[in-house]
Amino acid sequence: MWRRPLPWLILLAALGCALIPYWTDDVQLREGLLLAAVYVILASNLNLMIGYAGYINFGNIIFFGLGGYISVYLVSEWHWPLPAAAILAGVAVSAVALLFGLGILRLRGAFFALATIGINEAVRQLVTNFEPWGGASGIYLAFDAYEPLGGPMQALWIVYFLVIAVTALSLLLSFAIKNSKFGLGLIAIGQNENAAATLGVPTPLYKALVYSASAVLPAIGGGLYFFKSGIIEPGGAFNLGTSIEAIVMVMLGGPGTVIGPALGAALYEELRGALLTSDIFSHFQLVIAGALLLLIVLFIPGGLMGFIHRRVAWTRRWLE
Amino acid sequence: MSAVLEVEAVSKRFGGVAAVRDLSLRVEEGEILGLIGPNGAGKSTVFNLINGVYAPDRGRIVFRGTDITGAPPYRIARLGLARAHQIVQPLAGLSVLDNCTVGACFGREDLPLEEARAAAREVAAEVGLGTQIDMPAGQLTTAGKKRLELARALSARPHLLLLDEVLAGLNPSEVEQMIDIVRGIRKRGVAILIIEHVMRAIMSLSDRIVVLNLGSMLAQGSPSEVAADPQVITAYLGVAEPTQDAGHVS
Amino acid sequence: MIAILASVFDGVLVGAVYGLAAMGLTLIWGVMNVINLAHGAITVFGMFGLYFLATELGLPAYSAVPIAIVCGFVAGVALYWIAVHRIIGRPELMSLLATFAVNMMLVGIGTALWTTSPFNVPVSLPGVTWEGYTFTGTHMMAAVLAVVIAGLLYVFLHHTRVGKAVRAVADNRGAAELSGIPTAQMLALAFGLGIALAAVSGTLIATMFPFTILSGEAYQLKSFVVTVLGGLGNPAGALIGGIALGLIEGIATRFMPLSWIPIIEFGLFVLCLLAFPRGIFAPAKA
Numbered sequence: 001m002w003r004r005p006l007p008w009l010i011l012l013a014a015l016g017c018a019l020i021p022y023w024t025d026d027v028q029l030r031e032g033l034l035l036a037a038v039y040v041i042l043a044s045n046l047n048l049m050i051g052y053a054g055y056i057n058f059g060n061i062i063f064f065g066l067g068g069y070i071s072v073y074l075v076s077e078w079h080w081p082l083p084a085a086a087i088l089a090g091v092a093v094s095a096v097a098l099l100f101g102l103g104i105l106r107l108r109g110a111f112f113a114l115a116t117i118g119i120n121e122a123v124r125q126l127v128t129n130f131e132p133w134g135g136a137s138g139i140y141l142a143f144d145a146y147e148p149l150g151g152p153m154q155a156l157w158i159v160y161f162l163v164i165a166v167t168a169l170s171l172l173l174s175f176a177i178k179n180s181k182f183g184l185g186l187i188a189i190g191q192n193e194n195a196a197a198t199l200g201v202p203t204p205l206y207k208a209l210v211y212s213a214s215a216v217l218p219a220i221g222g223g224l225y226f227f228k229s230g231i232i233e234p235g236g237a238f239n240l241g242t243s244i245e246a247i248v249m250v251m252l253g254g255p256g257t258v259i260g261p262a263l264g265a266a267l268y269e270e271l272r273g274a275l276l277t278s279d280i281f282s283h284f285q286l287v288i289a290g291a292l293l294l295l296i297v298l299f300i301p302g303g304l305m306g307f308i309h310r311r312v313a314w315t316r317r318w319l320e
Numbered sequence: 321m322s323a324v325l326e327v328e329a330v331s332k333r334f335g336g337v338a339a340v341r342d343l344s345l346r347v348e349e350g351e352i353l354g355l356i357g358p359n360g361a362g363k364s365t366v367f368n369l370i371n372g373v374y375a376p377d378r379g380r381i382v383f384r385g386t387d388i389t390g391a392p393p394y395r396i397a398r399l400g401l402a403r404a405h406q407i408v409q410p411l412a413g414l415s416v417l418d419n420c421t422v423g424a425c426f427g428r429e430d431l432p433l434e435e436a437r438a439a440a441r442e443v444a445a446e447v448g449l450g451t452q453i454d455m456p457a458g459q460l461t462t463a464g465k466k467r468l469e470l471a472r473a474l475s476a477r478p479h480l481l482l483l484d485e486v487l488a489g490l491n492p493s494e495v496e497q498m499i500d501i502v503r504g505i506r507k508r509g510v511a512i513l514i515i516e517h518v519m520r521a522i523m524s525l526s527d528r529i530v531v532l533n534l535g536s537m538l539a540q541g542s543p544s545e546v547a548a549d550p551q552v553i554t555a556y557l558g559v560a561e562p563t564q565d566a567g568h569v570s
Numbered sequence: 571m572i573a574i575l576a577s578v579f580d581g582v583l584v585g586a587v588y589g590l591a592a593m594g595l596t597l598i599w600g601v602m603n604v605i606n607l608a609h610g611a612i613t614v615f616g617m618f619g620l621y622f623l624a625t626e627l628g629l630p631a632y633s634a635v636p637i638a639i640v641c642g643f644v645a646g647v648a649l650y651w652i653a654v655h656r657i658i659g660r661p662e663l664m665s666l667l668a669t670f671a672v673n674m675m676l677v678g679i680g681t682a683l684w685t686t687s688p689f690n691v692p693v694s695l696p697g698v699t700w701e702g703y704t705f706t707g708t709h710m711m712a713a714v715l716a717v718v719i720a721g722l723l724y725v726f727l728h729h730t731r732v733g734k735a736v737r738a739v740a741d742n743r744g745a746a747e748l749s750g751i752p753t754a755q756m757l758a759l760a761f762g763l764g765i766a767l768a769a770v771s772g773t774l775i776a777t778m779f780p781f782t783i784l785s786g787e788a789y790q791l792k793s794f795v796v797t798v799l800g801g802l803g804n805p806a807g808a809l810i811g812g813i814a815l816g817l818i819e820g821i822a823t824r825f826m827p828l829s830w831i832p833i834i835e836f837g838l839f840v841l842c843l844l845a846f847p848r849g850i851f852a853p854a855k856a
Contacts, residue, residue, distance in 0.1 A: 054663055104840065110605050110662045111843050114794060117607075118836035121787075125833055181425050181433045188422045191411035198371060198405075200397030200426030200476060244674065251667065284682060290674025297668045298656050 001176055005318055006258065010175070014168035018161050030160055034228075036269050037167040041221040042242070043249040043261035044170040048214040050247065051255035052183060053207060054190030055105075055112055059119035060218070060246055065237030066093050067219025068226035069127065072139050075227060081148055083162070086223035093219035094212045101211035106204060108193065124238040138233025145227075159228045163221060170217045175258045177213070178320065186210055187256070241286070245272075248289050251296045254305025258320050263304055323382075324349050324480050324511040325370065325401075330379030332369055339365040341535040342379070347480060352502075352512045354526030354543070356519075358555055361532040363515045364406060367482050370513075371403050372396045384479060400428035402478035404469040406485040406515070412458030419457050419468055420444050420475040427476020440475050447471040447501055463494045470498075474505065481505065483514040487521055495521060523547065531555070576703040577820040583705075583713040585816015587774050589809035590716040591789060592796035593723065594767030600803015601740040601760040603662070604654060607669040609768050610790025611676035616642065616772025617781045618684060624691050631693045631777055635715060638773040639766045646765025650758040658757065673786075680783040690780035712774040719770065720809050723763070727805070736760050740803065768793075788832055795835050798842045 001007055017037070021030040042064060049057045067089040074085035104115055128136045149155035177183040185206050188196035197203045226232040245268065253264020271292075275285055300307055309316045325347040332340040340362045347353045355363050368374045370381060375390035382388065388396050402423070411419050420440030424431050431439060444453050447467045452460065457468055466486055473481055483502065487495050499521055506512055516522035522529070523543040531538040531552050539549045546552055591613060598606050606612075616638050623634040653672050657664045695707030727733040738746040739756045747753045775781070775789065796815050800807030815835075822834060 050663070054661065056663060056666055103844070107840075107843050110666060113663075113666055114605065115840050115843065118791060118832070118839065122833050122836050125829065179433075181436070184418065184422055184425060184433065187414065188411050191413050192409055194373075194393075195405075195409040195411060196422070197393040198373075198397060198403055198409075199422050199472065200394050201422065202394045202426075244670075247667070247670075284678055286681070287675045287678030290671045290678060292671075293674065294653060294668055294671035297664050297671060298653070301660075301664060 001172075001179060004179075006320065007172055007175055010168055010171045010259075014164050017167075018164045021160075022157065030157075034160055034163055034225075036266055037163050038221060038225055039246070039249060039265035039269055040167050040262045041163075041170050042218055042246040043253065043265040044167075044174050045214045045216075045218050046246050047174060047250050047255060047257075047261040048177060048186075048210050050250050051257065051261070052177065052186040052190055053210050054193075055109060055207065055211075056247065057116050057211070057214070058113060058243055058247070059116040059123070060214070061238055061240070061243040062120055062123045063093050063097065063215040063218040064222035064225075064242075065127075065232075065234075065239075066096075066123070067222035068232050068237050069133055069139070070219075071223025072141060072226050072232045073133060075145050076139055076141055082159070082224070082227055086162070086220045086227070089223040090216045090220035094216040097215035098208055098212035101208035102204065105207040105211060120238055120240050120243060124234050127238070128234045134233070136234060138231060138237075141227065141230045156228060159224050163224050166217055166221050166224065171258060171262060173213070173217065174261075175320075177210075178258060182206065182209070190256070245289065248293050248296075250303075251293060251301075252303055254303030254307075254309075257303075257305040257309075260303055260305035267304070322349060323347060324384055325513065326380075326382040327366070327370065328380040328382070330366075330369055330376045330381060332365055332374060332376050338535050340369065340376070343532075343535070343537055344379075345530050345537070345540070347511050347513050349511055350506070350509055351527045352506055352514060352525050354522040354529040355513060355515045355532060356517075356522060356529060356546075357532035357538070360534075362535040363532055364484060365535075366532070367403065367484055367513075367515065370396075371401060371482060394426070397427055397476065398430070400476070400479035401482070402427060402473035402476045402480070403482040404466075404473045404484060404486050406488065408462075408465040408469050410457035410460070410465050410468055412456065414457055415454050416444055416449050416457055416460070416468055416471075417441060417453045420471050423472040423475030424477075427478060429477050436475075439477075440471075443471050443475045446504070447474070448497065462489050463491075466490065466498070467501075470501065474510075478510060480511045480513065483512060483516075485515055485517060487516055487518045499525060572701050572703060574821070574824065576705070577824055578817055579820075580705065580709060581816040581818070581820020582813050583709040583816070584778065584819070585813035586713040586716040586720075586809065587771055587778075587812070588789075588792050588796055588815050589800075589812020590720060590774070591768060591771035592793040592800065592808040592812050593720060593805045594764040594771065595793045596797045596800065596803055596808045597723075597767065597805060598761055598764035599797065601736060602654075602658060602757050604658070604665045604669065604761075605662070606764065606768075607666060607790075608649075608673040608676060609669075609793055610786030610788075611673045611680070612642065612645075612765055612768040612786075613772035613775070613789045613793075614680060614781065614783060614786040615676065616769035617776035617785065618680070618689070618783075619769065620773045620776040621689050621691050624693070631691065632711070632715075634773050635770055638770040639719070642766035642769030643762040645769070646762035647758045649765060650761035654761060655754065655758070677783060677786065684783055686782050686784055688780050688782045691776050693777040706778070708777045712778055715774060716771070717809075719767070720805070723767070723805060726763075732756075732759070791832060791835055791839065795839045795842070798839060798846070 017033050021033060042060065046057060046060045049055045070089035070092055071085040074080040074088065075082060105112060107115055127133060133139060143152065146152045146155040149158050185201040188201050189203055189206060193203060249264040249268045250261045252268055254260025275288060296303060323346045327343060327345045330340060330343050357363055369376050372391050372393035380387060380389045383399055383401055386399060417440055420443055421436045424436035424439040444450055447470055449467055449471055452464060460468060470486060487498055490498060495518060502525055514522060526543055529543050529546040530540045531546055533555045538555055539546050539552050595606060595609050598604055619638050620634045623629045623637060624631045653668050657668050693708050695711055697704045697707040727737055735751045736756050736759060738751060739753045743753050792815060796808055796811040799814060800811030819831060822831065
């Protein structure tokens with residue numbers, strides 16, 4: 001993997017994103033990049049399901065939200081250090097995802113997608129009624145939660161670096177899977193699940209594994225993000241709109257590629273930012289996202305990277 | 321010689337239709353067994369039962385000593401049973417090489433990626449797809465896709481290969497090439513169970529023939545025995561003598 | 571005891587409307603293997619249609635029913651050519667995303683037009699009172715209309731040339747094409763019908779209950795549950811499944827808070843998918 005240029009480019013970009021705001025002490029840039037990074041984490045991991053295995057997960061945000069809840073709860077109630085809490089959140093959510101996936105991924109393509117539509121609502125309802133996690137009001141992090149990291153100001157920077165690290169890991173994971181035997185099996189499933197099974201790809205196991213794998217880093221990311229926000233509540237943690245936006249980002253950037261989802265996330269973020277500041281368009285955010293998705297699906301289903309790969313041959317090998 | 325495949329009294333119904341009735345057959349190691357019969361005789365269903373697409377309602381299927389009745393397709397493939405489908409199912413977005421690599425990775429030998437790629441390259445070349453190895457499978461011609469089906473199945477280095485009408489849709493010279501390839505496969509010790517409508521081909525390739533009609537076995541034996549069997553001739557309503565038949569009968 | 575019977579009967583009435591809604595979904599699914607994720611949004615537009623016609627324009631409430639059917643049909647055909655036609659042969663993923671995108675747009679436009687406030691269209695129809703329990707007139711009327719429309723659909727599909735052509739396309743598009751049937755137009759027609767059914771079911775629901783622009787999700791889930799219960803592509807099964815769901819809801823609401831209903835339905839949905847992938851009433855196919 002390290003003999004190819006792309007992983008190094010990813011590391012370089014991550015380093016740049018981490019260091020540039022720090023050296024220039026540009027908090028606004030940091031916040032902007034943080035948000036973009038979170039979207040890249042969501043999109044890139046969602047791509048493992050949509051782009052590789054061909055399974056749409058409408059409820060992808062629940063990994064992020066649950067990871068956030070577990071991590072914030074551990075820090076707030078049990079005074080765990082953040083890195084440990086976030087990692088445990090990642091492990092716990094992916095373990096649950098594996099178990100759940102083994103059951104629910106027996107459903108084929110479209111049925112699985114339908115099942116994930118309701119998951120978001122179901123999880124949100126359950127968490128809203130779950131008192132240890134603050135019920136409908138959620139959990140507030142007291143300021144002293146930031147002391148172990150050297151106070152709020154420094155904590156924000158540390159969390160930022162960690163989020164960038166998770167983002168880089170997401171892209172590297174995507175790259176590693178794509179170029180592995182596991183990835184080949186997944187892509188075979190995405191092309192033709194029946195044929196893949198006949199060829200010996202253990203489809204139920206692989207689908208459950210990728211579902212679980214797509215949960216780890218968003219869960220950790222959620223743990224970090226909500227720690228930084230200082231508050232987590234059901235509505236913000238399980239925002240269906242964000243799930244949907246993640247799907248649009250993957251499709252926009254290029255499903256099945258490594259950097260496509262990252263590009264899609266960045267582009268969509270720009271677009272959204274531009275729209276939100278405009279009075280007229282802020283109401284139409286959903287409409288525009290929908291129109292964009294429709295246009296992509298109808299005319300450029302390969303997304304931006306698909307388009308580039310078709311036009312510029314060398315990118316297929318070097319910029320996957 | 322021990323049997324590679326034993327199908328014992330297998331039956332399958334779909335709704336009100338008995339597609340396969342109480343069928344038993346054996347494929348011996350290293351042999352080519354031909355499966356023929358009029359349309360609707362149940363041949364493809366038999367294949368589907370063998371490689372795990374459907375589970376039989378009754379009966380047993382044993383592959384090299386392991387009971388695979390009702391097992392899922394991927395487990396059966398892992399044991400070394402591969403299939404080339406009648407209706408080709410290429411992994412269209414992947415290259416020819418990648419298609420075969422999937423076969424090599426997940427088949428009997430369970431090879432790691434790099435070795436699987438190398439094995440896939442070899443097999444693709446043998447089958448005549450060497451020059452198109454990087455082409456997306458969806459862009460191949462029909463003949464090319466048929467060869468890919470075969471190459472993919474072979475890449476798994478199976479013990480038993482199910483060939484489902486691999487000659488359909490090919491012109492005479494392509495048919496010849498395919499027949500040579502199949503002979504080459506048998507030379508490597510792979511047992512073959514073949515469904516074919518191109519009579520000349522299946523009669524000359526097979527060591528033994530099983531004739532199916534309406535889901536049950538009508539006759540079995542050597543090609544000449546079967547061709548002379550009056551019941552078989554009646555079932556086909558006038559098939560010409562296999563040695564003189566130049567075309568195929570539907 | 572009577573109370574339970576009353577709930578059950580009311581559930582059956584409402585269930586007939588659920589069945590009608592699901593018929594739209596299952597028709598499209600069965601004919602062209604497209605899962606219409608905009609189904610809920612169309613239903614909501616049907617609801618707002620009633621509001622517009624009855625409250626804004628002051629027309630008699632039930633006149634909205636044929637209007638909803640016609641408008642829904644036209645909109646459906648247009649929607650087919652705009653969003654669905656190009657993705658018919660393509661992987662399921664694409665049709666899911668396309669209809670999902672349409673859903674997003676419809677909900678977005680609806681929110682911009684009407685915000686997320688609840689709306690209600692008061693429709694008064696004399697009910698039937700028995701043993702102290704009133705069976706609301708609107709519920710009975712809605713059920714009757716649902717069954718009538720379902721019956722019309724049945725007659726169309728089984729006793730008209732065009733209807734049979736649609737079924738032919740659903741069965742085997744290639745063969746239908748070879749028989750001279752203009753399959754794309756039949757698909758557009760079927761899609762239009764499916765949307766019309768979704769729209770009119772929304773109109774009927776609006777005569778019974780209040781709604782918001784976001785109500786679509788809940789009714790879409792119900793439609794999916796019914797479709798899975800009744801069998802994909804099986805309109806008769808959808809009606810039966812709808813009544814069954816209405817029954818279950820009628821009983822369940824006596825024992826648990828309303829907010830749990832969607833979770834139960836979701837659980838039911840997943841269980842049905844796992845246990846009966848082709849629906850409880852679907853015929854076994856090869």
